[in-house]
Amino acid sequence: MTIERSSKDASPPPNGDGAALSAEAAIAMHSDPRFLQLKQRLYRFIFPMSIAFLAWYLLYVLMSAFGRDVMGTVLFGNVNVALVFGVLQFASTFGIAICYTLYARRHLDPAAAEVREALREKEEGSA
């Protein structure tokens, strides 16, 4: 029961409004340098950053489970390491969201617009 292509499935994907993106153009675009650049810029940010924030969060959870002595250390007044660590998780979440938004505006949105523009030109050229 191996299927080389999903064409055996009679139903077409209900996605897409059809008009805007032809399969041929998209497949050609997938190896176009403009698309590769967009993909590289996206991957270069989201994967390392995801690993980083998940590791940072996991460290927090592990410390909450196994590092109670450290977490309970009072820094000043009623503020201990656990509270500061927790508040830092909030801060890093806000910070990463801001960084990503700035990065996307500067590096991803223009690249994506360029890819869309190239596809539109090709579409018009072939029509």
Add this chain to the structure above:
Amino acid sequence: MMHFAQEAAAGDGSRVVTIILFSLMVAATLGITVWASRQTKSATDFHSGGRSFSPLQNGLAIGSDYMSAASFLGIAGMIALFGYDGFLYSIGFLVAWLVALLLVAELLRNSGRYTMGDVLSYRMQQRPVRTAASISTLVVSIFYLLAQMVGAGALIALLLGIQEGQTFLGMDAGTAKIAGIVVVGLLMTVYVAFGGMKGTTWVQIVKAVILMSGAALLTVLTLALYGFNLGALMGDAAQASGQDGFLEPGLRYGVEVAGDPLQTMWNKLDLISLGLALVLGTAGLPHILIRFYTVPDSQSARKSVNWGIGLIGTFYLMTLVLGFGAAALVGHEAIRAQDPAGNTAAPQLAQTVGQSIGGDMAGAVLLAVIASAAFAAILSTVAGLVIASSSSLAHDFYNAVIRRGKATGTEEVRVAKIAALGVGTVAIVLAVFAQGLNVAFLVALAFAIAASANLPTLLLSLFWKRFNTRGALAGIYGGLISAVGLVFFSPVVSGSETALIQGVDFSWFPLPNPALVSVPISLLCAVIGTLSSKEQDFEKFALLQVRALSGAGAEKATDH
């Protein structure tokens, strides 16, 4: 300090104000529903609100979907009773949004249409994958729905101040709980069946504003009593709790059992498992994912997640104040007397703070305001869950599987409305029977299933070229079955003092939360399933990626 229970029962003033505010809210939301039903013409209007919400509006609705009664009252209550561990919960809930922001929101918006199944099945065989997506959407949503509705029944009885052994309008506490479930169930079904995504989203926007304002008011008043000195408040809370380590992790999760190192280890692993479910579950919750379709493009999806993160983060910081405030000002004894799980800590704090600022009347009014915010929180979250389920049933199951993609938009909307009635009815009946279940357990289970069944498959669909139909099915079903199965054989279901089924013990899996095991199982199933099948469709993958990353060919907003 007056005892809350006697106060609420004796003080009919508060009850009258509460009922007036509840009624106003129901009237306003029904008004919105009627207006929205007139605006809802196409399938895109019904499933995705015409994709024409602004980022701020959608951000408010995202916050609203997320800040359920369970997380508002539940986390405030947990902080009040167990101190730091309640905060730990909210951190997982917040950090989870980075997964949604970086890996899911924009790509999903660009490549899908109405449901999570759109993206999962994009380059796969439609019928089997959409069936699987629909099943996992329903399972996650029903568990989450049960959590909200079971909580709603109990809360409405408590918020109206009906105690065991008392009656109100001829209802005793048990009847009032069932009445609460039925009223919430009927309202959510009406919002969705008539208002569609437009009505649901506006109900959520209104709720977010009410809840944020109510929580902000109470936070400021609580802090004012301590001269805006959070440290003093925390010190007071720790002292009033009478517990050692109230400001440190370990009172509720990862509890150290003296003389039982094995159980201690299981408890700590369970804490890690819970942490994993919280951080990976959010981006797999169907009712959260479909929110990204309600905005015009992927940039708006990004902005709306940012608004959501800001609102949710602020809100959780406020619950920290509310929880510690309740511990300090209301006290554990009074909180536990009202509700052993601590769910009424925030409303009780409202009354206490109001009284100490402006006397009994102010206490009654502030209590009513917070109770109404909680009521709004229940209503809007359940509506979001119902629309996620009914859209998936109509779009993934009815249209793609039964009608093989030939159903018209009108037909799909009609089926979605019928599905909303069906889901609503099933949820009401199940919730009435499930009243004894622990709300926090149901929420954690929904997150664990979403993290296991949905997120791995979603990410592999978007990023792994070789991924195919068998892999997707193995990932979804593997995650779903292992998450539910492990819970079934855990101490939550049998073999502990708090188990659902008493008197028998068939438990062998030691962790109440399955994510630590079920997420890797799902990933493994997806990889093995993929490699064991020769199917691969690089062209569809190219199409999906170009579309997801660039936004070319993405669904447009409808114009009116």
